[in-house]
Structures are given as structure tokens and as C-alpha cells.
Amino acid sequence: MCSVFTLKPCNVAIAAASTITEPSWKRKYASASSQVVTNVATIAPKNRSSLLLKQLGIPHTDLRVEEIVERQSSNNTDHELSRKIKPELDGEFLDESYERCREICAEYAKTFYLGTRLMTEERRKAIWAIYVWCRRTDELVDGPNADYMMTNSTVLNRWEERLEDIFVGRAYDMYDAALTHTISQFPLDIKPFRDMIDGMRMDTWKSRYQNFEELYLYCYYVAGTVGLMSVPVMGISPTSSASAQTIYDAALYLGIGNQLTNILRDVGEDALRGRVYLPQDELAQFGLSDRDVMSGKVTDGWREFMKAQITRARSYFNLAEEGASHLDDASRWPVWTALLVYRSILDEIEENDYDNLNKRAYVGRGKKLLMLPIAYSRAQFRPPALLLS
Numbered sequence: 001m002c003s004v005f006t007l008k009p010c011n012v013a014i015a016a017a018s019t020i021t022e023p024s025w026k027r028k029y030a031s032a033s034s035q036v037v038t039n040v041a042t043i044a045p046k047n048r049s050s051l052l053l054k055q056l057g058i059p060h061t062d063l064r065v066e067e068i069v070e071r072q073s074s075n076n077t078d079h080e081l082s083r084k085i086k087p088e089l090d091g092e093f094l095d096e097s098y099e100r101c102r103e104i105c106a107e108y109a110k111t112f113y114l115g116t117r118l119m120t121e122e123r124r125k126a127i128w129a130i131y132v133w134c135r136r137t138d139e140l141v142d143g144p145n146a147d148y149m150m151t152n153s154t155v156l157n158r159w160e161e162r163l164e165d166i167f168v169g170r171a172y173d174m175y176d177a178a179l180t181h182t183i184s185q186f187p188l189d190i191k192p193f194r195d196m197i198d199g200m201r202m203d204t205w206k207s208r209y210q211n212f213e214e215l216y217l218y219c220y221y222v223a224g225t226v227g228l229m230s231v232p233v234m235g236i237s238p239t240s241s242a243s244a245q246t247i248y249d250a251a252l253y254l255g256i257g258n259q260l261t262n263i264l265r266d267v268g269e270d271a272l273r274g275r276v277y278l279p280q281d282e283l284a285q286f287g288l289s290d291r292d293v294m295s296g297k298v299t300d301g302w303r304e305f306m307k308a309q310i311t312r313a314r315s316y317f318n319l320a321e322e323g324a325s326h327l328d329d330a331s332r333w334p335v336w337t338a339l340l341v342y343r344s345i346l347d348e349i350e351e352n353d354y355d356n357l358n359k360r361a362y363v364g365r366g367k368k369l370l371m372l373p374i375a376y377s378r379a380q381f382r383p384p385a386l387l388l389s
């Protein structure tokens with residue numbers, strides 16, 4: 001274990017790296033890429049979703065969400081889920097741990113941080129801890145220290161072992177300690193956390209996506225998982241008549257919508273890193289290729305392509321809206337705020353006349369604040385079935 005008391009927010013990735021040098025880990029996978037190739041090949045796209053999804057042309061890959069929902073709804077205390085571990089942490093240390101998580105969330109994720117400020121204290125602390133774990137995981141593969149750490153399967157395997165430790169109450173540093181405590185307070189499942197690490201594995205070897213199915217899988221791994229991690233913290237309204245599956249699906253869609261938006265916002269930046277997340281077959285349908293993405297020229301063809309991409313990203317936010325109304329009363333406002341603010345990045349791309357090759361779309365603070373009352377009024381809505389019960 002490393003010394004954690006000197007960590008500063010900007011050292012998050014270094015802190016992650018400092019504990020991954022021990023040589024004794026077991027290798028779970030022969031290599032990062034073979035693991036992911038296997039996943040892509042064996043998780044057959046399975047259209048088990050509603051007519052609405054079919055009409056939208058959205059493939060719903062079998063992402064084993066049912067497995068998570070089933071455990072979440074059961075009272076099986078033997079399972080890793082719902083284990084009430086009691087980390088031996090004193091109040092002051094824990095307060096400091098959460099405070100460090102808060103600082104990082106405030107510094108790196110203004111939109112999410114705004115959302116968390118609208119939550120109850122317990123929930124907001126839990127989301128800060130989850131945020132920091134997600135951010136550190138992402139930093140391992142594309143943060144400033146990623147090259148220095150030569151991110152490879154070893155680093156990610158070690159990070160996954162460390163995750164397993166966190167879930168049994170063993171923390172390596174202060175950030176882990178906050179998450180360990182969160183796990184003792186909320187019925188979090190380790191699965192989406194593991195899946196996010198798989199997504200980062202994927203990002204280390206894959207820089208092109210042939211079609212939307214491939215991209216969707218990546219988006220699930222790195223972002224849909226965040227939705228699944230968040231539901232147990234946000235809570236489902238006790239009067240909701242919706243199935244847990246419906247609500248988890250909606251949370252997953254919010255993650256997908258966020259990530260598609262992220263990808264559309266960052267096309268130019270990602271291209272500079274040699275990455276094109278846009279589906280190759282869809283680029284070709286619009287007479288475009290990687291070369292157009294790299295050229296930085298915003299043509300009419302590019303605009304038309306972007307319009308279609310934006311429409312699809314919005315459709316995921318729309319699907320998420322349905323589930324947001326079934327969350328616990330106290331969680332609806334923050335979730336609606338995050339949804340509206342993140343979705344409005346798409347409006348900004350339109351405002352920029354679809355120039356996401358040279359400009360980064362940005363939602364100003366004023367606009368964000370204006371969305372608070374709109375989100376508040378949306379959050380007052382409860383599905384009609386609840387009013388009857």
C-alpha cells in the first residue's frame with residue numbers, strides 16, 4: 001500500500017500507478033486484447049428490447065444487465081452485492097477521504113459536480129467516491145501519465161485486483177477508502193466496475209469502430225456502467241411501479257447518451273490522438289472517411305453526418321428520461337440536471353455549425369444555472385401509475 005496522505009488531486013493517476021508495481025498479481029487474461037476480442041465476438045447482439053428501440057434502430061446488445069438487476073432485486077446476502085462490510089475507518093479519516101473525492105469531482109467534472117450539490121449528503125459523497133474511481137480508471141489509459149505508465153494489461157489487471165480488494169473492505173489509499181465506505185452504505189455491485197475496466201482494456205488496443213454495434217459496446221463499458229453504478233445510490237422511488245430492469249436500462253441509456261455526446265464533442269481532439277470513435281460504415285454512407293476527420297474541414301457532408309449522429313445521441317437521452325421519473329424523489333432533480341446539461345452540449349455543437357473538428361462545444365455556467373429550474377420542474381413529475389397507487 002502506498003502512503004496516501006500526500007496525495008493531491010492532480011496526482012490521482014500517479015497514485016493509481018504507485019500501487020501497481022508489485023509483481024505478485026495473478027494474470028486473469030492471457031492478454032488485454034484477446035479478452036476483449038472474445039467479449040466482442042461472444043456477446044451476441046440480442047434484440048430483447050421494446051418496439052421503440054427497434055423503431056429507433058438502436059441495437060441493444062446483451063450486456064448482462066439482467067444479471068445485475070436480478071441480484072439487485074434479490075436478498076441474497078452471500079453475494080458480493082449487499083455485503084455490509086464495515087471498514088475500520090475513523091470519522092475524521094473518512095471525512096478527509098470524501099473531501100478529497102469532492103475536490104476532484106469539483107475540479108474535473110463541473111456538470112456532475114453541480115448535480116451532486118443537489119443530492120442528499122450521503123448520496124453526494126457516494127457519487128464523489130464513485131466518480132473518483134471512474135476518473136482514475138479512465139486516467140490509466142488516457143490521462144497525462146498514461147504513456148509514462150505504459151498502460152498495458154498488467155496495469156489494468158492490477159487495478160482490477162485492487163477493485164476486488166475495495167469490495168471486500170481493503171483500501172489502498174484515501175480515495176479507495178471513500179469507495180470502500182460507500183460500498184458498505186449502498187448495495188453496489190462490482191460487475192459494472194469490472195466492466196468499466198474491460199472498456200479501458202478495449203481502449204488500449206482499439207482505435208476504430210466498424211459500426212455502431214461495436215461503438216455501443218464500448219459506450220456500455222465506459223459509460224453505461226456508470227449508470228448501473230449510480231442507481232443503487234440514487235435509489236428507486238418506493239412507489240414506482242416500473243420494473244427494476246426498466247430503470248436500470250434507462251440509467252444505462254443515460255450513460256450511452258453521455259458518452260456519444262462526449263465522442264461527438266471531442267472528435268477533433270481524439271483525431272489528434274489517432275482515435276476515431278465514429279462508426280466507419282456510417283462515415284462511408286455519407287461519403288466520408290478518416291481522412292475527412294483528420295482534415296479539420298467542415299463540409300456539408302460532415303454537417304449532414306453530424307445531424308444524424310446528434311439525433312441518435314438525443315434518442316438515448318430521451319430513453320433515459322423515462323427512467324429518471326422513477327428514481328427516488330430526492331434524486332430526480334440532480335439526475336435531470338445532469339441529463340439536461342449534458343444533452344445541451346449537442347445544442348452547442350449545432351450552434352458551432354457542426355464544427356467539432358476544431359472547436360470544443362461548451363455549455364457556459366449561465367446556461368447551466370438556467371437549466372436548474374427546468375430540471376426541478378421535470379423532477380416533480382411522477383409516472384401516472386404512481387399517483388393511482
Ligand SMILES: CC(C)=CCC/C(C)=C/CC/C(C)=C/CC/C(C)=C/[C@@H]1[C@@H](COP(=O)(O)OP(=O)(O)O)[C@]1(C)CC/C=C(\C)CC/C=C(\C)CCC=C(C)C
Binds near residue numbers: 247262324
Ligand atoms: C434512471 C436513471 C436515468 C438514472 C440515472 C443514472 C445516472 C446517474 C447515470 C449517469 C451516467 C453518467 C454520468 C455517465 C458518464 C459517462 C462518461 C462521461 C464516461 C466517460 C468515459 C470515457 O470517455 P473519454 O475518455 O472520451 O472522456 P474524457 O474526455 O476523458 O472525459 C469516462 C471518462 C469514464 C469515466 C466516467 C466518469 C469519470 C464520470 C462518472 C460520473 C459520475 C459517477 C457522476 C454521476 C453523477 C450525476 C449527477 C449524473
Ligand SMILES: [Mn+2]
Binds near residue numbers: 138139142
Ligand atoms: Mn478519458
